[in-house]
Amino acid sequence: xxxxxxxxLLYEAVPKESFVTYKNVLFLSVTILSGFAxxxxxxxxxxxxxxxxxxAGFLIGSVPLYFGITLWTVIMFMLLFSFVKPxxxxxxxxxxxxxxxxxxxxxxxxxxxVVLREVFTNAGRAAGVIALMxxxxxxxxxxxxxxxxIVAALQxxxxxxxxxHFPKYQFIPERKLTRHESK
Numbered sequence: 059x060x061x062x063x064x065x066x067l068l069y070e071a072v073p074k075e076s077f078v079t080y081k082n083v084l085f086l087s088v089t090i091l092s093g094f095a096x097x098x099x100x101x102x103x104x105x106x107x108x109x110x111x112x113x114a115g116f117l118i119g120s121v122p123l124y125f126g127i128t129l130w131t132v133i134m135f136m137l138l139f140s141f142v143k144p145x146x147x148x149x150x151x152x153x154x155x156x157x158x159x160x161x162x163x164x165x166x167x168x169x170x171x172v173v174l175r176e177v178f179t180n181a182g183r184a185a186g187v188i189a190l191m192x193x194x195x196x197x198x199x200x201x202x203x204x205x206x207x208i209v210a211a212l213q214x215x216x217x218x219x220x221x222x223h224f225p226k227y228q229f230i231p232e233r234k235l236t237r238h239e240s241k
Contacts, residue, residue, distance in 0.1 A: 063190070063206055064136050067123070071132040081133070085140040093144035100148070102156070108149035109216045115142030116210035123203040150216065 064085070068078050100108065119138035122131040158171035 063209075064139055066190075067127060067132045068136065070127050071129045081136070085136050088137060088140040089144055092141045093148065096144055096148055102152055105149040105153045105156075108145045109153075110214065112142040112146035112149070113210065113213035113216065115139070115145070116213050117207065120203060120207045120210050123206065127202070146213070146216070 065078075065082070068081060069075075072078055072081075096108075115138050119135045119142075122134040125131055154171075154175055158167060158175075161167050161171070
């Protein structure tokens with residue numbers, strides 16, 4: 059859902075399509091610079107932190123929208139959103155590949171893991187589109203900002219799920235050796 063809302067907000071604030079296109083170039087530039095900085099100075103072991111920072115960025119970015127969906131509040135939201143989105147995407151992808159490599163089949167499961175990831179990612183996108191279609195009537199009201207804030211707050215769960223404090227479960231329990239087998 060967070061993939062579609064920024065462009066819709068921009069169209070809501072400024073109906074002129076050429077202006078929206080120029081602003082999208084600016085926001086994509088911020089995204090590219092943020093992704094470059096992450097690639098240059100980011101560390102894999104800090105993925106859970108990056109996910110938490112991205113979620114906090116989404117939440118903080120939604121605050122100006124409570125003052126109305128105007129050009130400047132949408133620009134402030136979009137700048138922060140464009141800055142933290144690569145943090146979330148790259149950290150999530152890195153965590154996913156690390157997690158899939160730890161599965162019992164390891165590297166032999168890699169192709170299937172990518173296919174499953176794409177299936178669930180696309181299912182999530184479809185669910186987001188459906189939720190957006192249901193909440194379209196809210197786009198012109200303050201309730202839309204609340205929906206956006208709730209979705210942004212749910213992003214905080216991703217950081218917790220990827221953290222070392224989240225309970226780890228083994229897919230195949232280790233077999234305990236009997237006294238005779240251990241000799």
